[in-house]
Amino acid sequence: MPSAVQMPSRKLKSPPSLPVGGLRVIPLGGLGEIGRNMTVFEFGGKLLVVDCGVLFPEEHQPGIDVILPDFTAIRDRLKDIVGIVLTHGHEDHIGGVPYLLKERPDIPVIGSELTLAFITAKLTEHRITPTTVHVEAGDRHVAGPFECEFVAVNHSIPDGLAVAIRTDAGLVLHTGDFKMDQFPLDERITDLRHFARLGEEGVDLFLTDSTNAEVPGFTTSERDLTPAIDQVFATAPKRIIVSSFASHIHRIQQVLDAAHAHGRKVAFVGRSMVKNMGIAAELGYLKIPAGLVVDFKKLRSMPETKVALVCTGSQGEPLAALSRMASETHQIRLSPGDTVLLASSLIPGNENAIYGIINKLTDLGVKVVHKGNAKVHVSGHASAGELVYCYNIVRPTHVLPVHGESKHLHANAELAIRTGIDPGKVLIGRDGTTVDLIDGRARISGQVEAGLVYVDGHTVGKVTEETLVERRMLQEGGVVTVVAIVDADTNALTEPLEFIAKGFVHDAQVFDGAVAKVTAALGRESAAKLEDLEDLEALIAQTVTRHLERAYRRAPLVTVVVIDA
Structure with missing residues (x-):
């Protein structure tokens, strides 16, 4: 009976130190979502970054401009980064580069002509002059202990590249975003002959675009x-x-x-x-x-x-x-x-x-x-038939599906298995899951921090999930401000509560019950002993919130101002 696909458990801890001669793969974005693609490779004490993109916010993330990969896992090792390889010029692959270069501006940025032109223009807006390395399909470029070989791939933007990464630990092939359009507008097809040559050499780990893994057949030209x-x-x-x-x-x-x-x-x-x-x-x-x-x-x-x-x-x-x-x-x-x-x-x-x-x-x-009523768009990603062709051509030892939501990663893994790859050598990760290639064997080794980093105007990383909860409450229920004047010694009310509502539709009696419940809460012996003003405000806020949720079936954001009498 075949072994099971390798998947990260929910109890994964930080990975151990990487043994000498081992290669570590650290996906910081793009596994579990379509966007903010970023993968870090570690070997010999050095780091190579492939792509650094953004994710665009959804409706439940109000006020957010874009979402970045989490740099926490590499922030203390910025000096060890030998380059940023960009597979192509889409925002979900290059949009995060300015934020990484703000932390270390001299990291070399490696990519094709059009990709470098797009990222250079973007960096100019951020007042950053990058160190760029222009490469073309067929080129080899050495960055620290990593030898990168670039392969032409077809996508919905010109000048896309896959990258083969060689180290003493083995050969890794990362497709980037690609499809196999046989009649592309720019007459630049995905170079399957190059893929085959790499397959003959022996691809130890194959990172493949999963976006269309659920779509049967071949992507339309x-x-x-x-x-x-x-x-x-x-x-x-x-x-x-x-x-x-x-x-x-x-x-x-x-x-x-x-x-x-x-x-x-x-x-x-x-x-x-x-x-x-x-x-x-x-x-x-x-x-x-x-x-x-x-x-x-x-x-x-x-x-x-x-x-x-x-x-x-x-x-x-x-x-x-x-x-x-x-x-x-x-x-x-x-x-x-x-x-x-x-x-x-x-x-x-x-x-x-x-x-x-x-x-x-x-x-x-x-x-x-639009696409729903006319044939005016095709995807830029390989469908299931194309992915199967690639597996049969490359014949990799291990597979790590990338670029996709969970359902896409699993569908891609199933395709790999159907082509004959040992299920135990197919790995399904999530953002932050580390994969170590040691002595020709790839395995999941741990989990690093890889949360969502929100860009909100000029602030980066300061908006938290709690902030978004508050914004959603404001968006859906409005805000109620409670002004409470209390006795400094007993914490009892000395004046009637005052309620100021914005965006919260209510009748004249809705706060009557809240007054009674706050009065009762402040009358308890435990409340009289509260010395911290924040604790007192929290007690009143919780009491009013519970009342409004039960009596009015609404959850406005409740803020409290306590004034000592």
Whole structure:
């Protein structure tokens, strides 16, 4: 009977010291969520980081801009980092780099031409000048004790790379994000011959993209979308507004080609869209016919049948251009007859925000074309059939699925097992789970801290889960402030309680019961002995909260101000 898949127990402790000659893999993000991808490799006292991305917040995380990987496990060892390898230029793989470089600015950043251009522009906004190392597919680069070999992979952004990492402990292959489109727009396919050569050498540990592991078959080719996009441009009666990721160069190239074919001028809207498309065009990754792209202010004087806009906001981000257009707070006002083309997939957790945008646009009389009603988007990730091909080509000894929620990791593990890999050599981890490769054997060795680090405006890591609980209470129940004037010696009330409510709908009698219960609580002998003002405030807050929850079935945030009489 085959051994079971290796999975971390809930009682895992910090890993032991890494033996000489052993390699440790430390995923700090991307295992259990789609986003904030970051994996650290440790060998010979040195660290190599592969990717450092962000995760975008969901509805239950109000006020949060982005979520970072937790650097706690490596913060005391920043001097040991020999490089940051970036597999491609998407935010969930590069967005956290500025925050890591703020802690040590001279860490070399290693990546392809377009990826380095994107991260350099981002770092300029943070006033950081990076040390960069440009690599291409087929190159080898030595960083400390790590020899990195780069492999061309196809994804929804040009210049993607897988990375093979050699140490004396063995060979590790990390696919990054990839798919196996056989007819890519940029004619750059995933180099399976290179994968096969690495397989012949012997891949000891294979880290594979799990995003589409549940999807059977093969991911649709980008070229198959051209007819649907062309149909939108051929039939739209007025303006066309295309919303996409600001880094989705392949899709925007298709939009530009369609606009050019149908005699429409194009304007980019949104700071990140303008910046990224400018970089892509300058480096030759985006082919723009002369005179096609103009400043969007010039479009106002042109016939609406000759206008197309390309903007951000395909994920329903509240401050992005499309969201503000839908809310009629943007200088571009949409009207009946306009067509909005959502040319990106739905990131898990963003569904409600996106559907909300679609409904708002529909109420404005706008026709919305999206993945649900037209073939206008394909995934950038390998489906199950492609993953199986890779397992059969590489024939790795061990497998560690990465980049995905728990269901995706398990589905990917099952695919590996079905290709003949020993289940005992398939490892399913979570953020912070350490995997050690020692004497050719990979095993789960421990757990390091790998929580969610919230960026809230200019603050990083100061927002806690308790903060978010308070924000959700404010969002859902409002706030009630209780002013209590008490006797300094007995803690008894000397004046009636005063209640100030904001966002909490109530009737005149709702606080009557609270007054009686607070009076009774303060009359107990234990309350009279409270000397700490915070303890007294907590007692009153708990009493009022319990009363409102039971009597009113609402849970506002209750704050208390105690004044000594």
